[in-house]
């Protein structure tokens with residue numbers, strides 16, 4: 001039985017800052033951010049958007065009534081959740097009006113969470129072939145103003161419906177994975193901002209890729225020539241190139257050119273959004289299949305997932321006949337092109353704004369946020385969400 005990605009959606013907030021402006025404000029050569037790091041625009045989340053709303057907005061565009069009835073497992077991958085106890089997916093389950101006989105959990109392992117979700121979904125569907133699983137990957141990356149990681153922030157979510165006989169990509173067995181206890185990037189429970197050893201994080205990413213790719217080849221007998229494209233977790237888009245460079249000479253010149261060309265397509269959304277942590281790999285996959293017209297049904301796509309701390313995995317999928325008809329490319333172009341650019345001063349103001357932490361009631365002004373699902377306020381330590389298409393929570 002084929003199991004994999006049946007539908008895939010994406011959402012990012014309506015605000016962004018231009019990386020050239022950010023570089024100038026930080027007294028850095030803009031080419032460092034746009035070429036050295038490979039980022040053009042950085043998405044900014046206003047207070048009306050959090051990991052819950054981003055995920056719910058991403059899912060809203062793809063699920064229909066039959067999904068609402070068939071989804072019986074919601075897996076929410078995030079490292080920027082809103083509650084230490086309650087799973088963010090429970091809010092999304094309500095906001096999307098999913099049927100009640102559903103398991104809902106939150107999964108955390110830095111940027112790896114959603115990949116764990118995909119593999120758990122696959123196992124669930126193997127046992128329950130008529131089930132569908134909603135995998136959500138949603139994060140807001142925050143390192144802090146004027147920090148080394150500032151240029152690699154971002155915000156957004158990817159939503160994936162997993163099912164049997166998937167319309168977009170069937171996920172293959174086996175995959176290769178690795179865990180090592182490393183302090184390259186982490187966020188203590190008391191901190192709003194991630195701690196990072198930038199140089200070590202780059203080294204660990206590449207070392208994981210090298211080891212896992214080797215293990216994957218041994219397990220499967222596949223090599224670089226068997227892949228039409230390889231998508232990477234993209235904390236910033238140059239990272240994918242660094243990884244691909246490690247292996248592109250293992251194949252022919254034609255393999256190398258194909259993988260390099262497809263890497264360009266797989267970076268387009270990410271360089272305009274920034275790091276969305278656990279959704280980044282899947283945003284890159286979406287960017288590839290919505291921009292590269294010469295991919296065909298039967299093509300094998302490799303996916304490398306890396307979550308600091310650290311856990312990594314390499315797996316692959318086969319594009320399905322007619323997959324192009326099930327994409328929302330136009331909607332995604334519109335989402336990105338209709339965003340509002342803010343100045344660096346405005347970005348700093350939005351970044352510094354926080355919700356009360358003492359239970360004080362606070363109503364958010366959400367008039368300027370065009371999202372369908374928004375955080376409308378907090379009171380008594382509870383978040384209140386609004387879905388303009390449905391009921392208030």
Ligand code: HMG
Nearest residue numbers: 029031032036110111148149152198201202205235307308
């Ligand atoms: P930095 O010290 O600001 O930058 O840190 P740099 O000095 O290393 O320069 C970056 C690149 O720009 C270099 O290219 C320079 O040569 C180039 P490279 O050698 O790397 O190819 N450069 C220029 N290019 C053109 N014109 C110029 C110019 N000047 C310099 N004028 C760093 C950069 C990414 C480390 C920092 O932003 C950071 O710490 N970011 C956060 C950590 C991160 O993203 N790590 C990536 C791997 S870990 C990961 O992916 C997991 C993560 O997503 C978290 C999770 O799992 O949850 C982060």
